[in-house]
Amino acid sequence: MSEATFTLDGKTIPFREGQTIMQAAMAAAAYIPRLCYHPGLKPHGSCKLCTVKVNGRHTASCTYQAQPGLAVESDTEELNGERRSLLQMLFVEGNHFCPSCEASGNCQLQATAYELKMMTPHYDHFFPDRPVDASHPEYLLDFNRCILCSLCVRASRDVDGKNVFALAERGIKTRLIVNAESGLLADTNFSADDMAAHVCPVGVILRKRTGFSVPIGQRTYDINPISALPQPKAGES
């Protein structure tokens, strides 16, 4: 029996029943930009970077179930332009100063912006006042770079069973909070073994004393663009 397929930018993509467009595309090594999707976690659909067009309608590919015969558009000028605008929004929403960030070169936000050729954040910056939490002996939290993808929230809640992180407030004031009366990571049961310690796509959750150990030129996305890298598996960041 031939397996069910849909097309992504004209390329035939096989899928299993129950897979989303994103899951099938990743299995077929076809790149769709994404920031809040992780194969080991339930799809969330919040960053909207993975938006594709199905039958002319915009939809998040990480939550849309694949169906036989769908014609999915992804790598088009229109969609990439819209994605670039979303990236620009994420850059002006927080404080993303790449030269001083330990995640630079390994950051999915940055690498996706390279991929989509974002030359400028374009919009006026919000320059929010956000804290840094250095309380934990092994990990540092720099909220300036948080893009509110909820990967750590979901990993901690759904996989680690800990609820170390959550989102508070709403709208542009939405922020990541930590499960302690003090609000400090040191006062939680967060551990380096948690999945939540390894899923941050940007430079918020950082392991201490390991920063800048890989020289510029040899970091993850120095070597290959994000679109060319093998698709991450569950449990890997």
Add this chain to the structure above:
Amino acid sequence: MVSDADLHVNDAPSRSDPDAAIFGAASLDPILARHNHDANNLLQILREIQEQHGYIPPDAVDRLITSLKIPRVKIEGMAAFYSFLHLQPHGEYRVLFSDNITDRMLGSAALMEQMCRELWVEPGKVSEDGLVSVGTTSCTGMCDQGPALLVNNIAVTNLTAQRVGTLCELIRNRVPLSRWPAELFTVTNHIRRKDILLGSELAPGSALAALLARGAAQTLDEIKISKLRGRGGAGFSTATKWETCRAALGEQHYVVCNADEGEPGTFKDRMLLASCADTVIEGMTLCARIIGAQKGFIYLRGEYRYLLEHLQRVLQRRREHKLLGRGILGHPDFDFDIDIHVGAGAYICGEESALIESLEGKRGTPRNRPPFPVTHGYLNQPTVVNNVETFAAASLIALHGGAWYAGIGTGTSSGTKLLSVSGDCAHPGIYEYPFGVTVAQVLADCGAKNTQAVQVSGPSGVCLAENEFGRRIAFEDIPTAGAFMVFDRSRDMFEVARNFVHFFAHESCGFCTPCRVGTPLLRNMMDKLARGRGSPYDFAEIEKLNLLLQSMSHCGLGHSACNPVLDTIAKFRPAYDQRLLHKDYVPAFDLDYALSQARRMTGRDDTGAHLGEAE
């Protein structure tokens, strides 16, 4: 035709005792017991704690963590999502002026200034003695009797300078709300035009009796024949929704009445719940019979908190009359009861899946769909969510039959629609019309003169210019959830759109990138134009951003956040053009003002210490 059914409410909860610093078990235990120690009821628990104490004290948070076995971040994440909940003291008296454009047109800004002046408090802040805070909130649904405000979540309407003075005195003298003159809390239901719904005196139980006589499946057929469509605005077929839910497998089925009437300019559900609660509840009950539900919820918006006791009395009376509870009308297999959940200041909870999240004691974030609530709703069980007015209409159909109902209105929009008319007109209030009525007819009936524009269905709806007043209120022409805001020629349509853009930015849930960041960007761009700093560049940016919101957002809020601007640009372009004062790009911020701190610190005022506009 005009009838005023006054509803006099004096159920305002008393304010908190400022000396009761410790939140003892005595006050928390009854609340927890009332909500079965169930974390799904977290929003209700937090709301009641807040009502008792004016905020949610730290020791209450600690106790909830152990009693409900939930993490602290869940409580903190919830409390900071809903704008009426506070984890820090926010004043013994928390005053929120309704900030809809209709309140503004009636002078709310000056009244708020007056109150801040008289009480020596900065807008949005708590007074130094902790007595009072004064701020703004999204439309409180009192547009026919604005300007309005909420004090400790209870509505005070028809504000004047004199009434504000009275309020200030009561607050200064720390008079408990329960001892405020009852007249202050009067909410009037201006019913201006009655038709089949408002004109019928439906005896409680009569529609249920008709249902039982006819049978559930046959009653569903009548709903189908009636061609009833949802009154929340989208117009989905009610029979299809109920039929799908009825067929869906689940341990329990649920009926939810969406009374989170948050669309600015809408207040017809407020009137229905105040004046026709039985008809609404009867509609829910017959839905329950049809889909096989034993449990229902009314999700009442926090701004309508004053209706809670009234609704509870109606529910209790219906239980006593065997119209609710176990064995309804003597049928041993007909059990159905209703809980009321009160919202806490989040427009997004009017979106049905966000409403369900909120019912489950979570942040009101719209879910990914499919699956839809009809199959996976409350607690992942099949759930019908319908608007207040839809349930009321269903009662009429059960009683009078589907064919009768389908004969009213237009071919594709059967029955009648309640319109909440406000703004520049002589007779604001509720108007019930058969579908198909023209905008011009409504304008004539409400005594509108020199009308420039009508915003139908609120900020997320459509803005109509004079050449469109011949269009009809109907799903096939102008669908609406009920708001009908009138603007005469003295109004600045740019300011109308800017008010709506501020509303969307304030109410964005923050889940998806385009809405979370895009709505405040749009707000800032509109504010830039308002400050006289606009250029054609900004205009183009506004248009681009609107299109992005439309295509990339997660839910209807983001999709429709662009509507007011795109509509007013298309129809009232001069209101924008006159704000594009600059040929070339100028910064959004005032450069000279940006030097003010440095001037102050250095004491300089020479020419080099200032920046003019670029040539």
Add this chain to the structure above:
Amino acid sequence: MATAPGPKLKVATVSLAGCFGCHMSLLDIDERLFDLVELVEFDRSPLTDIKHCGPCDIGYIEGGVCNAENVQVLREFRANCRTLISVGACAINGGLPAQRNHLPLSAVLDEIYQSGPCIATGCTIPNDPELPLLLNKVHPIHEVVKVDYFIPGCPPSADAIWKALNDIIAGREPNLGHGLIHYD
């Protein structure tokens, strides 16, 4: 790089609130500088020491806008340059100087001139009219004037600058592929 068909393009360069790193990176194009000077001549620039920029084809701006003088210079560039290029992290998002943006300016000035640990007693915030006053916040240049092109990097590599300049001189949108587009 193609040879210039007509008269040389006039280029002005300046570092606002920057570190001159993006100028150093321009010099790092090394022997390609010979090709460049065949195509362009420099107006105001640290390379020429000309103090004010006249009518130019291209303005090359590094650094963000942190004080009144930055604003005046930026406006002079915008008024005189047909094409304005924002070069490097500071010009594009405020960069290192913008790290003060979450602090009130008063706290910054107080710490630096009055209450910091290494400040002698009696020191005050300088008020010499010769000194440009600081803005409340540091802004990227595109928040103050219209900018035509952007070359990101801290600094952009010589290869990225060379590629982008070639594209712009040829009338194309700069197109930096993998390895050339960098924010650090």
